[in-house]
Amino acid sequence: MLENSVEKKTRRRNPDRPYAFLLPYLLLFTIFIVIPVVTAMVLSLTNFNGLQMPKFIGLKNYVNLITNDDVFMQHVLPNTILFSLIVGPGGYILSFLLAWMLAQIPKVPRTVLALLIYSPSMTTGIAMTVVWTVIFSGDQTGYLNNILMQLGLIFSPIQWLQSPEYLMPIMIIVSLWSSMGLGFLAMLAGVLNIDPTLYEAAYVDGIRNKFQEIIYITIPSMRPQMVFGAVMAVVNTFQNAAIGVLLSGSNPTPNYAGQLLVNHIEDYGIIRYEMGYASAVSVVTLLLVYWISKLAWRIFGEND
Amino acid sequence: MALGGTRINPSRFDRRQIPFYIILIPLAIFMILPIIFIFSHSFKPLDELFAFPPTFFPQKPTLENFKNLFSTTTENGIPISRYIFNSVVVTVAVMFFNILISTMAAFALSKMKFKMKNIIFEINTIALMFVSTTVTIPRYLLISKLHIVNTYFAHILPLISMPVGVFLIKQFLDQVPDSLIEAAKVDGASSFYIYRKIVLPLIRPAIATVAILSFQVVWNNIETSSLYVNDETLRTFAFYMSTLTSNIGNNVAGQGMAAAATLIMFLPNLIMFIVLQSNVMNTMAYSGIK
Numbered sequence: 212m213l214e215n216s217v218e219k220k221t222r223r224r225n226p227d228r229p230y231a232f233l234l235p236y237l238l239l240f241t242i243f244i245v246i247p248v249v250t251a252m253v254l255s256l257t258n259f260n261g262l263q264m265p266k267f268i269g270l271k272n273y274v275n276l277i278t279n280d281d282v283f284m285q286h287v288l289p290n291t292i293l294f295s296l297i298v299g300p301g302g303y304i305l306s307f308l309l310a311w312m313l314a315q316i317p318k319v320p321r322t323v324l325a326l327l328i329y330s331p332s333m334t335t336g337i338a339m340t341v342v343w344t345v346i347f348s349g350d351q352t353g354y355l356n357n358i359l360m361q362l363g364l365i366f367s368p369i370q371w372l373q374s375p376e377y378l379m380p381i382m383i384i385v386s387l388w389s390s391m392g393l394g395f396l397a398m399l400a401g402v403l404n405i406d407p408t409l410y411e412a413a414y415v416d417g418i419r420n421k422f423q424e425i426i427y428i429t430i431p432s433m434r435p436q437m438v439f440g441a442v443m444a445v446v447n448t449f450q451n452a453a454i455g456v457l458l459s460g461s462n463p464t465p466n467y468a469g470q471l472l473v474n475h476i477e478d479y480g481i482i483r484y485e486m487g488y489a490s491a492v493s494v495v496t497l498l499l500v501y502w503i504s505k506l507a508w509r510i511f512g513e514n515d
Numbered sequence: 516m517a518l519g520g521t522r523i524n525p526s527r528f529d530r531r532q533i534p535f536y537i538i539l540i541p542l543a544i545f546m547i548l549p550i551i552f553i554f555s556h557s558f559k560p561l562d563e564l565f566a567f568p569p570t571f572f573p574q575k576p577t578l579e580n581f582k583n584l585f586s587t588t589t590e591n592g593i594p595i596s597r598y599i600f601n602s603v604v605v606t607v608a609v610m611f612f613n614i615l616i617s618t619m620a621a622f623a624l625s626k627m628k629f630k631m632k633n634i635i636f637e638i639n640t641i642a643l644m645f646v647s648t649t650v651t652i653p654r655y656l657l658i659s660k661l662h663i664v665n666t667y668f669a670h671i672l673p674l675i676s677m678p679v680g681v682f683l684i685k686q687f688l689d690q691v692p693d694s695l696i697e698a699a700k701v702d703g704a705s706s707f708y709i710y711r712k713i714v715l716p717l718i719r720p721a722i723a724t725v726a727i728l729s730f731q732v733v734w735n736n737i738e739t740s741s742l743y744v745n746d747e748t749l750r751t752f753a754f755y756m757s758t759l760t761s762n763i764g765n766n767v768a769g770q771g772m773a774a775a776a777t778l779i780m781f782l783p784n785l786i787m788f789i790v791l792q793s794n795v796m797n798t799m800a801y802s803g804i805k
Contacts, residue, residue, distance in 0.1 A: 227706050229623040233635065236620035239676035243654065244645055250653035309542070312535040314523050320536075326789065327543035330550060333731055333784035340757075341773040342549040345556065357568050388546065393679070393728070393799075400799035403524055410523075435803020442643050442804065449646045473648050480652040481742075493649040504644045508804070 248497065254490035261484045272491035283492075286467035287475045290379065294471055295448045297383050299503070302390030303444040307398050307437075309391065311429065314402035325399060332392035340457050343385055347371035347458075372459050375468035382455050382469050390447060394440035401436030402429060434511045441507035449473065449500050472496045553781065556774035557581070564771050580771035584779075587772070593747055595755065599779075602734065602752040605670040609733040610726055612675045617725055621684035622714050626696055627706075636685065640804060642678035651742055658743050669743035670751065674733055680725040686801040687721035688714070723794035727787050734783065756780060 255272055257265035276283055309328060313321050331339070346354045349370035356368040371377045405428070413428050430437060455469025456462040462478055464470050470478075472492060480489030525532070556564070558576040588594050623629075624636050647654075654673060663669045695717070699709050715722070740754030756776045759769060788795070 225627070225629055227623075227627040227629075229627040229629040229632070232619040232623035232627075232706070232710070235616040236676060236681060237635070239616065239672065240639075240642070240678070242657070243673045243676055244642055244678070246657060247650035247653035248645070250656065251650050254653065309539070312539055315525065316532050316535055316539070317525055317527055322792065324539050324543045326792065327547045328539075329788070330785060331546050333788065334550075334735075334781055339549060339553075339777070341759075341770070341777050342552055345770060345774075346549070346552070352565075352569055354569055361568065388549070391546070393802075396795060397799045397802040400796050400802065403796075404800050405523060407523055433803070435805050436799075438804040439802045446644055446646060450648060453648065473646075476649060477651070486652050489652055493652070496646065496649045497644075500644050500646055501641070 251490045251493045254487050255494045257487040259487040261486050265487060272488050275488070276491055276495070282467055283475060287470050287472060290469065291471045293379065294383060298386045298390060299444050299448040302387050303394070303441060305387065306391055306395040306440060310395060310399040310402050311425065313399055328391050329395060331389040334389060343458055344372065347381060349373060373465050375466035378455060378459055378464060378469040382458060385458070386451060386454055390444070392443065392447060394443035397436045398433070398440045401433030405429065405432045437511045438508055441511070442504050445500055445503045445507065449496060550781065553774050553777050557771065557778045559771060561771065580775040584772045584775045597748060598750060598752040598755040601749060605667060605751060606730060606733045608671045609674045610729050613677055613680060613729040614722055614725055616675065617677065617680040617684055618715065618718065618722065619710065620681050621688055622710050625685045625688035626693065639678050639681055643682060645678065651738065655742055665744055665746045665749060667749065670739045673739065674736065677729060677732065680728060683724060683798055683802055684718060684721045687798050688718055690801055691717050720794035720797040723791040724798040727791055727795065730787060731784060735780065753780060
């Protein structure tokens with residue numbers, strides 16, 4: 212009897228009980244994603260050293276970031292722009308082209324090659340540091356030094372990971388290497404699912420080459436996957452930005468050569484305990500990711 | 516058959532595919548090279564690690580590095596098995612809860628009608644862009660406020676909610692016909708019954724995909740160990756590995772051990788992906804953002 216009346220009551224609200232299903236996710240989502248982001252926004256308006264109460268200082272952190280932070284203006288921002296312009300769109304275009312080529316070979320070789328190309332992205336962050344530190348090791352036992360010396364291209368070993376001029380290119384190569392991840396798989400699935408009759412129709416309509424085909428048929432037909440891939444590319448670019456510190460083994464990186472936004476946050480927040488200032492950098496980073504993703508969204512959403 | 520058209524997913528080899536192979540095969544080899552390097556390095560005996568000029572493949576493969584790795588204890592006297600145990604506990608817990616709450620949330624977002632539905636899904640889509648490394652400080656403050664510093668919870672709780680997981684399962688579930696669920700409802704089945712008996716079996720490919728993603732996030736994670744846990748006995752294998760690799764520059768014997776540890780870190784990822792790859796491709800077909 213009692214059970215019946217309870218059931219009737221809930222039935223009047225929503226018989227499916229959606230919120231019962233959503234509650235656990237929403238709870239953890241709120242606690243570990245929403246609250247930290249909001250906290251970062253609030254802290255960015257304060258002076259906070261982690262021990263004393265935060266003191267409200269308005270937009271001063273942001274003003275300092277733009278006008279007073281030489282490291283940010285001279286190293287972090289240009290580095291971030293250079294790194295993300297190459298790794299983001301570069302990795303994205305490469306993912307698409309690889310997916311497009313893979314879709315045009317038979318299933319078995321495709322699966323094997325896709326696995327080989329995807330596998331570096333499983334090794335996020337720390338896992339592969341050992342490879343790179345050995346390959347780029349600064350003495351003659353380093354593989355790259357050894358090869359170059361045997362070829363007679365260089366005469367003494369180069370300190371690859373400690374040299375400001377080499378660190379950034381190495382970071383870019385390593386990041387590109389590991390960027391064929393979820394976005395790549397999404398695009399591969401996207402190309403494979405395009406209706407083949409579209410291509411036939413396009414050739415009847417006068418499309419002449421593969422390039423036109425990609426622009427007029429392939430990309431428009433898999434627009435949702437293109438957007439998903441773009442979002443993943445942007446997020447990965449910023450998420451894996453700690454790579455410079457991992458490779459060189461120090462934060463700050465030598466001469467700030469590999470210093471990116473994420474390292475700057477850590478430098479101020481965790482090493483110097485200037486958490487208000489670090490939070491301002493966090494907010495700037497999150498906004499940047501959001502704007503860039505939205506931009507990609509607009510590019511692919513426009514022709515709808 | 517189209518005359519000039521691109522043939523997607525061809526069933527057999529033909530000459531026009533040759534250019535693709537010419538580009539793809541060398542590239543794939545380049546991609547896999549560092550991973551093969553890890554394999555060979557971890558089986559090299561000490562003298563070959565020192566060898567000059569360095570060799571790519573081990574001449575006399577040995578398990579020495581693995582033995583050293585497992586017999587070494589840290590300065591605090593903690594055996595490696597302890598770190599591995601921690602990693603396994605944390606990984607299993609995160610994967611289980613992540614799959615449970617993501618499938619539940621995706622079920623509600625895909626197959627139920629309620630007011631906030633679109634707003635919640637939109638917020639989740641925006642959260643795909645969330646870069647967790649930017650909020651390590653507020654997360655740290657939060658975790659210390661919750662009094663879970665130095666517990667397994669500090670490893671587990673922050674990683675359970677994964678927006679991309681909910682997103683992928685929801686997109687996958689959208690293409691499952693509503694009629695199956697409607698029919699069960701007419702028979703008087705409760706939502707929980709439908710979730711367990713109808714939805715879960717239907718979305719197995721999506722679950723497999725999310726399992727892989729969630730595994731990669733937890734298993735490779737060093738942030739929770741370095742920031743939220745000071746107690747060495749509660750830190751994870753990934754973290755221990757990062758301490759190994761941070762000072763291998765001048766320690767060649769350590770290189771072999773670090774390579775062995777990297778291999779142990781990497782292999783589970785690879786095996787899981789190989790076993791579940793067809794599920795992943797099946798799921799990614801519905802991954803688009805509209």
